[in-house]
Amino acid sequence: MIKLQNIQKRYNTKAGFTYVLQQITLDIAEGEFVTLMGPSGAGKTTLLNIIGMLDSDWEGQYTLDDNSVHTLKPRQRLALNKQYVGFVFQNFNLLDSLTVYENLEAPLSYRNVKGAERASIVCDTLDRFGIVGKKDLFPSQLSGGQQQLVGVARAVVASPKLILADEPTGNLHSAQGQEVMELLTKLNQQGTTIIQVTHSEKYAAYSRRIINLKDGWMDGEVTPRQLPRKDR
Amino acid sequence: MMGTLIQDIRFGIRMLAKRPAFTAIVVLVLAVGIGANSALFSVFKTVVLSPLPFPQPKQLMFVNSTIEIPLMDGRPFTEHDDGSGEPVLVVNQAFCRQFFPQENPIGQQVRVFFCGPAFRRIVGVVGNVRARNIDLNQVEYSPMMYEPIDQTCQHSLTTMVRTHGDPTSLTHALQQAVWTLDRDLPISQIQTLTRTLNNTMAIPRFCMILLFLVAVVALGLAMMGLYGVIAYAMGERMHEIGIRMVFGAQANDILRLTLQRAFVLITVGVFTGLVIALALGRVVQDLLYQTKQADPLVFSMGVLFLVGAGLLACYIPARRAARIDPMEALRYE
Numbered sequence: 001m002i003k004l005q006n007i008q009k010r011y012n013t014k015a016g017f018t019y020v021l022q023q024i025t026l027d028i029a030e031g032e033f034v035t036l037m038g039p040s041g042a043g044k045t046t047l048l049n050i051i052g053m054l055d056s057d058w059e060g061q062y063t064l065d066d067n068s069v070h071t072l073k074p075r076q077r078l079a080l081n082k083q084y085v086g087f088v089f090q091n092f093n094l095l096d097s098l099t100v101y102e103n104l105e106a107p108l109s110y111r112n113v114k115g116a117e118r119a120s121i122v123c124d125t126l127d128r129f130g131i132v133g134k135k136d137l138f139p140s141q142l143s144g145g146q147q148q149l150v151g152v153a154r155a156v157v158a159s160p161k162l163i164l165a166d167e168p169t170g171n172l173h174s175a176q177g178q179e180v181m182e183l184l185t186k187l188n189q190q191g192t193t194i195i196q197v198t199h200s201e202k203y204a205a206y207s208r209r210i211i212n213l214k215d216g217w218m219d220g221e222v223t224p225r226q227l228p229r230k231d232r
Numbered sequence: 233m234m235g236t237l238i239q240d241i242r243f244g245i246r247m248l249a250k251r252p253a254f255t256a257i258v259v260l261v262l263a264v265g266i267g268a269n270s271a272l273f274s275v276f277k278t279v280v281l282s283p284l285p286f287p288q289p290k291q292l293m294f295v296n297s298t299i300e301i302p303l304m305d306g307r308p309f310t311e312h313d314d315g316s317g318e319p320v321l322v323v324n325q326a327f328c329r330q331f332f333p334q335e336n337p338i339g340q341q342v343r344v345f346f347c348g349p350a351f352r353r354i355v356g357v358v359g360n361v362r363a364r365n366i367d368l369n370q371v372e373y374s375p376m377m378y379e380p381i382d383q384t385c386q387h388s389l390t391t392m393v394r395t396h397g398d399p400t401s402l403t404h405a406l407q408q409a410v411w412t413l414d415r416d417l418p419i420s421q422i423q424t425l426t427r428t429l430n431n432t433m434a435i436p437r438f439c440m441i442l443l444f445l446v447a448v449v450a451l452g453l454a455m456m457g458l459y460g461v462i463a464y465a466m467g468e469r470m471h472e473i474g475i476r477m478v479f480g481a482q483a484n485d486i487l488r489l490t491l492q493r494a495f496v497l498i499t500v501g502v503f504t505g506l507v508i509a510l511a512l513g514r515v516v517q518d519l520l521y522q523t524k525q526a527d528p529l530v531f532s533m534g535v536l537f538l539v540g541a542g543l544l545a546c547y548i549p550a551r552r553a554a555r556i557d558p559m560e561a562l563r564y565e
Contacts, residue, residue, distance in 0.1 A: 054478060054558045075483065078558070082480035093475045093562070097246050110480035154479065 001162070001193055002028040002051060007060035009046055009216075020046050021058070021216045028195065028209075030161070033188040035204040036197045038213035044197040045166055047213065051195060052085050052164045053077040082110065086155030086163045088184075090170035092147040094139040100150050101126070101135040107158045121157060129153040129183075145176030152183055156192070163187065165196040169203050181206045201227045245496060255500070258461050259508075262501035265454030265538045306338040306356035313355075314382035322356040327375035344377065347385035388420070399424045454538070459545035462494060466549040473553050474561025483554040490553060494546035501542075502535055 007024040010017045021043045028034055036044040049055040050062065053069060056077055062069040067080055086107075087093075094103050104125055108118045126132045129149055139147055148168060155163050165184060169177030181203050188194045196207065204210050205224040212219040249255075304325060313320050321342060328337045341351045360373035381389070395402055403422050410417055473486055481489070509531075553561075 049559055052478075054562075056557070074557070078477065078482060081478075082482075087478050093478070095472055095475060097250065097472075106476065107479040110476075110482070110485055158480070 001030040001032075001065060002026070003061075003063040004051075005061040007047070007050060007058060007062060009043075009050065009055070009058040019216050021050075024060070024218055026211065026218070028193065030193055031188070031191055032209060033185070033194045033207040034196075035207040035210045036195065036213060037199070037201075037204055037210055038219065040199075041215075042213040043216040044213050048164050048166055048195065048197050051162075052087060053081040082158075084160055084162050086158065086160035088148070088151050088155045088163060088165035088168045090167035092139070092144075092151045092171070094147055094150055094154070096139055099136050099138055100131060100142070103139070103150060104154050104157045107154060111158055113158075125153050125157045143176075144172050145179060148172055148176065148180050149183070152180060152187075156187060160192070162193045162195070165194065167197055167199070169198065169200065177203060245500075254461065254465065255497075258458070258497055259501045259504045261454050261457040261461065262498065262505035262538060262542070265451060265458065265505065265534075265541075301361060302359040304357045304359055305336075306354070308356055308358075309378075309380045313380035317383070319350060319352040319383055320355045320380065321352045322358055322378040323354055324358050324360050324373065324376040324378075326360050326373040327377060328357055330375050342377075346379060352379070392425075455541050455545065458542050459548075462497075462542070462546050463549040465497075466490065466546075466553050470553065470556065470561045471563075473556065474558050474563075477556075477558035477561060486554040487550050490550035491543060491546055494543060494550070495539075498539055498542040498546075502539060506531065506535070 004024055004026040007021055007026075008019065009021040010019045012018075024043075024047060036047060038044050046055065050058050053064075056074040060070065064080065064084060069077060069080065072080065095106065098106065101122060104122045105118055108121060113121065123132075126135050129152070131146070131149060131153065134142060134146060134150070139150070142150065148171070152165075152168070155165075163184070168180050168184070172180060177200075184194055184196065185206050194207070196203075198204050205227055207224065210222045210224065210227070212221070306322070309320070309322065321344070323337060323342075331337075331342075332340060337354045337357060340354045342354060343349060343351050358378070361376075362373070393399075393402070393406060406422060407419055410419055469490075473481075473490075476486065476489070
């Protein structure tokens with residue numbers, strides 16, 4: 001599904017080029033659950049943003065299904081993003097002035113889904129995530145865990161093939177984090193490809209592949225079984 | 233489409249309620265803008281749409297039989313109304329209305345003090361004219377009395393001459409004509425009616441120009457203020473725009489969304505501003521010529537102009553926001 005070849009991202013500074021990502025070559029098949037791990041500044045989020053087509057300033061070759069992303073213009077990449085990707089953020093990024101219902105409705109409204117169908121999808125999603133009772137509340141009226149639940153619901157409401165989760169448990173306590181990870185696992189079991197960024201080996205263990213990044217380079221790949229037992 | 237519009241409007245109202253200070257500033261700016269606009273368009277209407285800014289402009293001249301003052305009743309002066317004849321008067325309709333509201337003024341005796349106390353008989357009634365000055369706001373005419381030239385004891389005389397062609401070319405001929413009668417007669421000034429009219433209107437015109445300049449400055453300030461607050465609001469919403477782009481909003485969606493919300497803001501501001509402007513309009517009423525304080529045409533032009541200007545002020549930052557890189561927008565906090 002995702003094929004990255006020699007992906008490179010750099011910034012031009014006074015001191016010369018600063019590389020954030022270097023020669024990233026990676027294949028991710030449809031239905032996989034992959035974790036990107038590494039210390040801060042390793043380039044995990046940058047790589048996630050490139051895969052999500054939010055970042056268009058990079059070099060290399062990126063193919064998403066049959067689409068050569070590297071040949072597309074930024075606007076075309078955003079259109080492809082709309083078609084394929086759902087995002088989950090560490091800080092939830094819910095729209096504060098919209099209710100839970102409206103937050104879920106927003107992605108559909110950008111996909112030309114008709115009103116009645118939109119309402120039906122949103123209600124289904126609210127039901128699926130067990131947040132029907134919260135539909136008229138604003139994000140500020142929810143706990144962190146509930147906000148992330150809405151964040152995940154918003155990411156899946158348009159039925160994306162790929163979910164990109166940038167430290168989805170970063171702002172949650174242990175029980176809430178576990179709940180979100182179980183939710184992501186369930187979505188993956190239903191066929192959605194998931195790529196997450198995390199610092200936690202405990203949460204990385206929910207995925208099937210763990211790709212380590214260091215200083216912008218790929219630093220090996222492990223499976224959850226190869227992780228130290230203490231964190232699992 | 234309609235559902236999205238309603239959702240956007242609902243969201244816009246929610247945003248306004250959430251930030252009352254910002255809303256108050258926008259409303260204030262719009263109120264100033266509407267005030268400036270109404271003043272501006274009052275002057276525009278006065279100068280462009282209403283060529284002569286006073287009622288019944290055909291009756292502008294102080295005219296007698298030479299200049300066609302209309303005789304309404306009785307008779308005009310004749311050659312018999314000389315120093316040896318009965319002292320007579322011709323009065324205007326305003327005079328009759330004030331002093332003889334229920335009676336026929338013709339033949340009535342009036343005690344006047346032109347050359348000491350004396351009785352004069354009214355022989356004619358003429359139409360109302362603005363003889364001494366043109367008070368543009370004065371709708372009522374003043375009572376006027378006319379006396380025959382041979383019965384007057386005035387020491388100065390204004391003579392009106394109807395000409396064909398350029399009247400200024402006759403200045404020398406007119407002087408010669410007067411001096412033919414008496415070489416020692418002083419001529420204080422010879423000027424055209426146009427010049428007389430211009431002199432009369434100099435102060436109102438100055439007020440209008442001043443008002444126009446103040447209105448232009450106020451409008452400019454209102455526009456800058458509107459642009460400033462909307463650009464500021466857009467900056468505050470960058471993060472939200474970033475989130476929307478991440479979830480599928482395209483440049484056109486962002487442009488439409490921001491313009492729709494700006495329209496809600498401007499509409500609320502305009503209507504509130506209208507109320508304030510109407511209340512404040514009484515202050516400038518005395519300077520508005522032939523334009524009522526709540527003139528619909530003036531207010532419509534003002535509102536349309538300001539809504540257009542407001543949307544234009546939104547369009548520039550909205551367009552910039554629509555083109556922003558989603559990652560950059562997400563970094564805004």
